[in-house]
Amino acid sequence: xxxxxxxxxxxxxxxxxxxxxxxxxxxxxxxxxxxxxxxxxxxxxxxxxxxxxxxxxxxxxxxxxxxxxxxxxxxxxxxxxxxxxxxxxxxxxxxxxxxxxxxxxxxxxxxxxxxxxxxxxxxxxxxxxxxxxxxxxxxxxxxxxxxxxxxxxxxxxxxxxxxxxxxxxxxxxxxxxxxxxxxxxxxxxxxxxxxxxxxxxxxxxxxxxxxxxxxxxxxxxxxxxxxxxxxxxxxxxxxxxxxxxxxxxxxxxxxxxxxxxxxxxxxxxxxxxxxxxxxxxxxxxxxxxxxxxxxxxxxxxxxxxxxxxxxxxxxxxxxxxxxxxxxxxxxxxxxxxxxxxxxxxxxxxxxxxxxxxxxxxxxxxxxxxxxxxxxxxxxxxxxxxxxxxxxxxxxxxxxxxxxxxxxxxxxxxxxxxxxxxxxxxxxxxxxxxxxxxxxxxxxxxxxxxxxxxxxxxxxxxxxxxxxxxxxxxxxxxxxxxxxx
Amino acid sequence: xxxxxxxxxxxxxxxxxxxxxxxxxxxxxxxxxxxxxxxxxxxxxxxxxxxxxxxxxxxxxxxxxxxxxxxxxxxxxxxxxxxxxxxxxxxxxxxxxxxxxxxxxxxxxxxxxxxxxxxxxxxxxxxxxxxxxxxxxxxxxxxxxxxxxxxxxxxxxxxxxxxxxxxxxxxxxxxxxxxxxxxxxxxxxxxxxxxxxxxxxxxxxxxxxxxxxxxxxxxxxxxxxxxxxxxxxxxxx
Numbered sequence: 001x002x003x004x005x006x007x008x009x010x011x012x013x014x015x016x017x018x019x020x021x022x023x024x025x026x027x028x029x030x031x032x033x034x035x036x037x038x039x040x041x042x043x044x045x046x047x048x049x050x051x052x053x054x055x056x057x058x059x060x061x062x063x064x065x066x067x068x069x070x071x072x073x074x075x076x077x078x079x080x081x082x083x084x085x086x087x088x089x090x091x092x093x094x095x096x097x098x099x100x101x102x103x104x105x106x107x108x109x110x111x112x113x114x115x116x117x118x119x120x121x122x123x124x125x126x127x128x129x130x131x132x133x134x135x136x137x138x139x140x141x142x143x144x145x146x147x148x149x150x151x152x153x154x155x156x157x158x159x160x161x162x163x164x165x166x167x168x169x170x171x172x173x174x175x176x177x178x179x180x181x182x183x184x185x186x187x188x189x190x191x192x193x194x195x196x197x198x199x200x201x202x203x204x205x206x207x208x209x210x211x212x213x214x215x216x217x218x219x220x221x222x223x224x225x226x227x228x229x230x231x232x233x234x235x236x237x238x239x240x241x242x243x244x245x246x247x248x249x250x251x252x253x254x255x256x257x258x259x260x261x262x263x264x265x266x267x268x269x270x271x272x273x274x275x276x277x278x279x280x281x282x283x284x285x286x287x288x289x290x291x292x293x294x295x296x297x298x299x300x301x302x303x304x305x306x307x308x309x310x311x312x313x314x315x316x317x318x319x320x321x322x323x324x325x326x327x328x329x330x331x332x333x334x335x336x337x338x339x340x341x342x343x344x345x346x347x348x349x350x351x352x353x354x355x356x357x358x359x360x361x362x363x364x365x366x367x368x369x370x371x372x373x374x375x376x377x378x379x380x381x382x383x384x385x386x387x388x389x390x391x392x393x394x395x396x397x398x399x400x401x402x403x404x405x406x407x408x409x410x411x412x413x414x415x416x417x418x419x420x421x422x423x424x425x426x427x428x429x430x431x432x433x434x435x436x437x438x439x440x441x442x443x444x445x446x447x448x449x450x451x452x453x454x455x456x457x458x459x460x461x462x463x464x465x466x467x468x469x470x471x472x473x474x475x476x477x478x479x480x481x482x483x484x
Numbered sequence: 485x486x487x488x489x490x491x492x493x494x495x496x497x498x499x500x501x502x503x504x505x506x507x508x509x510x511x512x513x514x515x516x517x518x519x520x521x522x523x524x525x526x527x528x529x530x531x532x533x534x535x536x537x538x539x540x541x542x543x544x545x546x547x548x549x550x551x552x553x554x555x556x557x558x559x560x561x562x563x564x565x566x567x568x569x570x571x572x573x574x575x576x577x578x579x580x581x582x583x584x585x586x587x588x589x590x591x592x593x594x595x596x597x598x599x600x601x602x603x604x605x606x607x608x609x610x611x612x613x614x615x616x617x618x619x620x621x622x623x624x625x626x627x628x629x630x631x632x633x634x635x636x637x638x639x640x641x642x643x644x645x646x647x648x649x650x651x652x653x654x655x656x657x658x659x660x661x662x663x664x665x666x667x668x669x670x671x672x673x674x675x676x677x678x679x680x681x682x683x684x685x686x687x688x689x690x691x692x693x694x695x696x697x698x699x700x701x702x703x704x705x706x707x708x709x710x711x712x713x714x715x716x717x718x719x720x721x
Contacts, residue, residue, distance in 0.1 A: 035626055044619075044627040090625070095642075121632040122614030125654045136534050140656030144620050176628050181653030183616040183630040187637055 001076055002083050009064065014087030016145075022307035024064055025261040027147055034088035035144065037177040038162035040100040043184035046090055048098045052081050062159030064260070101174060101186075106166055106204075107197045114205025117198055121185065123206075126151035131209040132392030134287040139298040139429075144179045148301040151181075153285050153392070156265055157210035164210065170203035215246030215266075220444045221421060223271030223278060230272055230279040234388045234395035239281050242270040247423055249438035254340055255371045261306055262438035263287065263427035267322075273447045278413050279399040282322060282423070289389040290355055290428030291317030302431040318428030319356035321437075322396060325349070325422040326411045326445075328367070336420045339442050341368040349411045350374070351383050351398055355428070358387050363398055367409055371435055381410055402447075413447060421445040512707040513682040514714050518673045518693055520559040522720025525551050525697075530590075530657045537613050538590035538655075548657055549595045550697050558677020559718055561596040562695050563647065563663045565670035566681065567702065569689030576667045578603035582638070585650070585660060587615050587631075592650065592660035596696070598670040599662060601644060607637045614654050621648040624664065646694060661696055693718075 003012065009028040011017040016030035029036070038055050039047040056077050059067035068077055085091040118124065118131075126141065128134035131154030143149045157164030162172055176184030188194050224242070231238040248266040251259045268283040288295045299316055327337050328349045342348035352374070353363040363385040366376035383400035402413040413419065423440045426432040527547035532539040552560040578600045586593045588610040599605055607617050609631040618628040623643040631637060641648065641664040652658035663670055671679035681691075688706045691714060698718040705714050 033622065043629065044625040046625075096625070121630060122654065125614055137654045137656065141653055142656075144626070178626055178628065181616070181618070181628070183618065183628040183653075185630050187629050188632070191635055193633060193635070 001072070001080050005068070005072065006080065006084070010084075014084060023258070023260040025147060025302065025306060026063060026143060026149060027145060028065070030145070031084045031087035033144075033179075034085075034090040035179040037179055038172075039098075039175050039178070040103075040171060041098045041175065042101060042186065043176040044178060046096050046098040048100055049081065050100070051098075052084070053077070056081060058163075060161045061163065062156075062161055062265075101171075103167070103171060103174065104196055106170070106200050109204045110201045111205040111208045113198060114201035114203070114208075117194060117202045118205055121188065121194075121202075123202075126181065127154055128287075128392050130391040130393075131155055131206065132285050132287065134392030136294075138287055139292075139295045141181045142301070143181070147305050148298050149180055150263070150287065153265070153287075154206050154209045155285060157207060158214040159265060164207070164214075166200070166203050166207045169206050170200055173199055173203060217248070218245050218443075220418070220446050221245045221247075221269055221271055223273045223445060223447045225415070225448055225450050226272050226274055228274035228276070230274050230277055230399060231281075232279065232384065232386055232397055232399055234281060234386055234397050236397075238272075239270055242272060242281075244268040244270045244283070247440050247443060249423065249425055249440050252340070252371075252424075252435055252437045252439045255435050257435050259432065259436035259438075261302070261430070262425075262432065263430035264425040264438045267423050267425065267440075269423070271445060271447075273402065273413070273415070275402075275415075277399055277401045278447065279397055280324065282324070282396045282398070283393060284322070284425060285393050286320055286389075286425075286427050287392050288320075288427065288429035290320045292429060293317075295429035299429050299431050306431070316428075316431075316433075318426070318431075318433040319354045320394065320428050321352065321354045321424075321426040322394070323353070323424040324351045324398065325368070325424065327420050328409060328411055330411070330414060330417050330419055336442055338370075339422055340439065341371045341374075341424075344369045344373075349409065351400075353385050353387070353396055353398065355387070355389075355394075358385075361385060365400075365410065377406065377409055381406060415447040415449045418444040418446060511683050511685045512709050513680060513684060513711045514689070514691060514705055514707060515678065515680040515711055516564075516713050516715040517677045518559045518562045518564070518679065518695075519677065519715060519717040520553050520557060520720070521717060524553045525720065527551065532590055532655075535590055535611075535613060535655070537611055541589035546589070546591065549591065550659075552595075554675055554677050556676060558673065559695065559698075560673050560675060560677060561594075562673040562677075562679070562693050562716070562718070563596050563598060563661070563670065564673065564679045564681065564691060564693045564716070565598065565646065565663060565665060566667065566684070567646075567690045567692040569687055570667060570669075571685075571687075574667060576600065579668065582606040584608060585617075585662075586610055587617070587652070587658070590615075590652075590655050590658060592658060594660070594672065596647075596661045596672050597663070598672060599641060599664055600668055601642055601664060601666050602640060604638050604640055605662070607631075607639065609633070609635055615652045615658070616654055618651050618653060619648050619662070620651065621645050621664075624648060646692075647696075659696075663694070 009018045009020045014031035016028045036047040039051045057069040059065045125137045126135045133151040133153040138151045141149050173185045251262045270281040272279050326349045337346040337348045347367040347369045350368050351363045362382045364376050365382040368374045381404045383398040387396040404410045420442045422442050425438045529545045582604040583599045584606045586608045612634040614632045616630050623645040624641045629637050644666050646663045647661040650660040669681050673679050684707045686708050692702045693716040694700045701716050703714050
């Protein structure tokens, strides 16, 4: 069972060095050390069987480790658990009996107190002032094996390895994440630096940094029509009134050089149009404003740690990049160009923005004919671009007229149609360049038309008519009954 | 800062005495110097500009401490210990006093230290700013504790291990190395590069000298009553 399902990543000898491991960051668990991140036991202790069972059943969110509950039977998972414990002598040592900590009950929420302790115990050093993993020590972080490791982005709790609810966060604060730089804070309770309730409040504060609900997948990005002008600045308050849609990104693992460890987990996108132009605001968390010399050693460690499958070595440092992709024309049917940047026979129309040219005020528009060929179009038709970088987050607004003179190459936006759209992102400080990027699949952009009044009136009329007819029928039936 | 190094030598020296049953006159001793030959490596400067509390403790920009060559051409921070040769099953009760590791000026004092199994390591934060103290042993269970303020955390090591790396992840340059032994026959070279292991029962011992950058060297030494000299030499590479 282990050889078939686990050894590909964790290695035949449990050392975390299976054939797939070299592409991964974080690396698969090395079972020989018996050091586990997700536990209910005190810092440094072995996990309980229930802890291991939880990780096997549900996987580790935000990593390559899937949950096995649906794939392996109960007995199979129990056997795998017993087998992986044999890789370390610690489990056979009877003096090392793991005991789950008593975590107590969550008190009523007080995120204000939680924020005070976020500051006073130094969370910001790694996780940053707003929790996006961009603290001053973040670029220097390594795991026990010396591999570079990101401080968690606390605004994406659905990617927390051990779960993102308040209770799970509190457990991580008490136990630490062994094998990583994340320490335990239990000693602070013992030494009366803070109380258990105050540590709970910190967990509540951390939880409050993420959306109330895990973002759901939506196929369609709606662009409501507004009366102009469109907000061109990324921090224009008009954007606060526009719904944001989450589009997850994953590593580009189709075309060499493949990339299994992208830094950008996804993009939040908002869209507006005024009948003449379209504005997209794209917001994404990125721990560094690349190129950033503070992150240069991190970049080198990533490149040294992750096996590339080609020898193409471009010169660091690399900027951050965001690409929005459309077909060149709105398709009539369901046919769309190849999502991964089109093909020679069927190019795609792209907007490419990079942090290296952020002051130019424009992105580059062009045609991609496959992932390695991009032909830029005249700058006059390129979208206007304004970006801000703030506390581990990029906010970028791209604006272009719906119609342009070059209707052969440049997509002509029209209302009321499903316009395919896709997104690509690169974090230069994570060693992402060329084909090493995060990608999405095709989604749809819909430029909404102003809703005509009949849309609201018609259903009401229909309901009234149906009700009326129904009443007439009932009345008739009753009359017939009386006569009989 | 040098005073801390001296203190460390005194502390481990005392530990050695205690381990020998408080009768240092009994048995022999191994003393010597650890020399360094070749070009002295240039240590990287540490940028402490994000930590004004620490930066203020240094008149000039502090440097990393992975290689500290003394003015007399000897090497500091070498852990010298009895690796083999004690009677089978030899153990010594852990001395009562704590071994102190101090975080001061965003550096560890001492940089290299030894401790006996079962003895307490008192990890002190004298800076009053956030440090985390992380032990990344293999034979011992790891730990990683947050110290956001002036405080002391105590930990005990159960298994012999040379060395247990200690580090702070808030300040990536902070590294210390802890030798854990079931006996007290160890010493760390200080500002004059010398070491002294006292109270050894007569016998033939494998003495190992460990350095974080230059690895290990071993020597076989036969000890009778009295002092025996054994020097080591590490070469730049």
